[in-house]
Amino acid sequence: MNNFKIGLRVWIAISSMVGFLGGWALLAHSPKPAQPTQPAAVVQQVDLPPLPPMPSFNMQNTNFQPLPVVPQTNFSLPRLRTGGS
Amino acid sequence: MEYFEFRAMNTEIVLAAEGEPDKLASGFETTRIFIDRSEQRFSRFLTTSELTRLNCSQGEWFEASPELFEVLKLAQHYYHETQGLFDPSILPDLKRAGYDRSIDEIRVHGANSNRKSEINEKPEFEDLWLEEQTHKIWLPVGMGIDLGGIAKGWIAEQAAIMLARDANACAVNAGGDLCLIGIPEGQSYWEIGLEDPRNPEKNLTLLKVGPGAVATSSVTKRTWQQEGKRQHHLIDPRSGEPAVTDWVSVTVVAPQGATAEVFAKALLIAGSEKSEHVLAGNSEITFIAVDPQGRLWGSPNSKELFYENL
Numbered sequence: 001m002n003n004f005k006i007g008l009r010v011w012i013a014i015s016s017m018v019g020f021l022g023g024w025a026l027l028a029h030s031p032k033p034a035q036p037t038q039p040a041a042v043v044q045q046v047d048l049p050p051l052p053p054m055p056s057f058n059m060q061n062t063n064f065q066p067l068p069v070v071p072q073t074n075f076s077l078p079r080l081r082t083g084g085s
Numbered sequence: 086m087e088y089f090e091f092r093a094m095n096t097e098i099v100l101a102a103e104g105e106p107d108k109l110a111s112g113f114e115t116t117r118i119f120i121d122r123s124e125q126r127f128s129r130f131l132t133t134s135e136l137t138r139l140n141c142s143q144g145e146w147f148e149a150s151p152e153l154f155e156v157l158k159l160a161q162h163y164y165h166e167t168q169g170l171f172d173p174s175i176l177p178d179l180k181r182a183g184y185d186r187s188i189d190e191i192r193v194h195g196a197n198s199n200r201k202s203e204i205n206e207k208p209e210f211e212d213l214w215l216e217e218q219t220h221k222i223w224l225p226v227g228m229g230i231d232l233g234g235i236a237k238g239w240i241a242e243q244a245a246i247m248l249a250r251d252a253n254a255c256a257v258n259a260g261g262d263l264c265l266i267g268i269p270e271g272q273s274y275w276e277i278g279l280e281d282p283r284n285p286e287k288n289l290t291l292l293k294v295g296p297g298a299v300a301t302s303s304v305t306k307r308t309w310q311q312e313g314k315r316q317h318h319l320i321d322p323r324s325g326e327p328a329v330t331d332w333v334s335v336t337v338v339a340p341q342g343a344t345a346e347v348f349a350k351a352l353l354i355a356g357s358e359k360s361e362h363v364l365a366g367n368s369e370i371t372f373i374a375v376d377p378q379g380r381l382w383g384s385p386n387s388k389e390l391f392y393e394n395l
Contacts, residue, residue: 067373067381067388079088081288082336083280084303084349085096085237085260 086269089113094124094237095187096260100244102252103270112251116244120259123243126152127236129176130187136232140176144226146216154220157213159343160235164210167351167363172322174210176229182327183311184318196311233318237262238300238346245342263299264342282306282334282375289375292390294338300345302353303334321354330356331376338371338390348372357382 087109089100100116102109126135139147149157160173179185183196207227214223224230237259245257245264254267256275265275274295278288282303292299304327307318321328335353339345348363348370355363357374364370364384371390373383 067383067391079090079099080101080256080258080263080275081278081280082258082261082263082292082299082301083282083285084301084306084334085262 087113089117091117093117093120094128094240094259095130095189096237097258098260099258100248100255101258102248102255103267104252104254108251112248112255115251116248116257119247120240120244123152123236123240126150127156127232127240129231129233136230139222139224140229142222143224143228145223147222147224149220149222151220154215154222156232156236156239156343157222157230158215159239160232161211161213161215163235163343163347163351166365166367167347169210169322170351170354170363171234171347172210173230173232173234174207174213174228175320175322175325176231177207177227178320178322178325179231179318180229181325182316182318182320183309184307184316188307188309188318191309196309196316198312234302234350235343235347238264238298238342238344240342242298242342261301262342262346263294265294265296265298267296279336279373280334281379283377283379289379289381291392292336292338292373293392294390297338297340298342298345299336299338300342300349301334301336302346302349304328304330304353305333319350319354328354330354332356332374332382333377334375336373336375338387340369344370 086101086103087106091098098117098120100113102112104112125131125133128134129136129140131137135150135153139149139153157173160171163171164173183191183198185197186194208225210228212225213228216222241257241259241262241264244259245255245266248255248257249266252267254269256263256265261280263277268274274293277292277294277299279290279292280301281287281289282305285305302319304317304319309316317327319328320326330353332353335349337345337349337352339348349372351363352360352372352374360372360374364372368386371384371386373381373387373390375381
């Protein structure tokens with residue numbers, strides 16, 4: 001039984017070594033990947049449509065200003081909010 | 086930041102504070118008791134409240150508590166400052182519009198029909214007499230007082246002052262009327278969500294607010310149907326009817342709670358055309374209005390409340 005264990009260990013060690021060296025030799029002799037000789041194709045720049053105009057300031061009172069806030073709805077709701085009751 | 090939430094004044098109350106846990110627990114409880122007692126004093130829906138007893142005392146002298154006297158004195162001050170757009174004596178009009186019970190009851194049982202026959206010539210709010218020395222109040226016959234447009238802001242401020250005795254920084258949020266004392270540790274301002282009046286589940290944006298008060302009035306909250314017509318609780322004293330305005334909500338930042346609440350209501354009733362007239366160069370007030378499309382409008386100093394995307 002003891003001899004069987006020793007033989008099994010030797011066999012595993014030798015087969016691992018052979019497998020490792022064989023793989024190394026195979027990769028070392030495989031063809032290298034082709035190096036790019038030209039830069040990647042340039043992405044075409046797209047002309048974006050112009051932004052919509054600011055909301056018209058239709059108040060008679062010119063001291064008040066429109067506040068072009070982009071709606072932000074993806075943040076978590078804080079516990080301190082104001083919205084009337 | 087520690088939070089303590091409960092329901093009072095037919096709305097959600099949020100207390101937020103930083104400090105030693107034991108002191109905060111005591112401070113939260115003391116503040117909750119104060120708010121509950123204030124509701125018992127100022128609610129017009131409770132038959133035993135001091136305000137109800139005042140409303141039943143028409144034509145006689147009424148001996149008021151220091152708290153009720155102070156709020157009515159403030160109300161008279163703001164009545165003049167807003168050129169009558171804030172008027173607590175609109176109670177008969179409010180009842181005629183169907184708001185004669187708490188909003189929770191109206192939502193369950195519906196509103197009463199419009200009783201036009203009850204429209205009478207009512208006295209002006211400035212006819213209310215306040216006797217400073219004795220804290221006595223004389224309510225003219227035919228006058229009814231609703232403190233819904235000022236008491237919540239005043240209560241939030243008094244509650245915050247009370248909570249601040251046990252906290253390093255604190256905030257009281259009474260259904261969107263906030264009073265802020267100090268600044269949270271490591272921050273340079275309080276972060277307050279500005280609710281979308283068209284969709285209360287969402288915020289339109291976040292505001293950076295320093296110590297002081299914030300209040301919002303909206304025509305989309307406290308609404309009901311009366312004879313097939315949609316009504317809301319913001320009565321325009323000029324018409325005696327729910328206000329017709331081109332804004333959906335107005336948020337005001339001001340040094341005091343009562344100031345913020347009163348001006349939020351007055352500016353919303355005034356709408357875009359009359360707002361500057363209402364502000365009358367009052368530089369302590371910053372406001373942001375939301376129109377039906379969700380666009381924001383504001384006083385020039387309101388830009389300081391926003392993050393860098395403005």
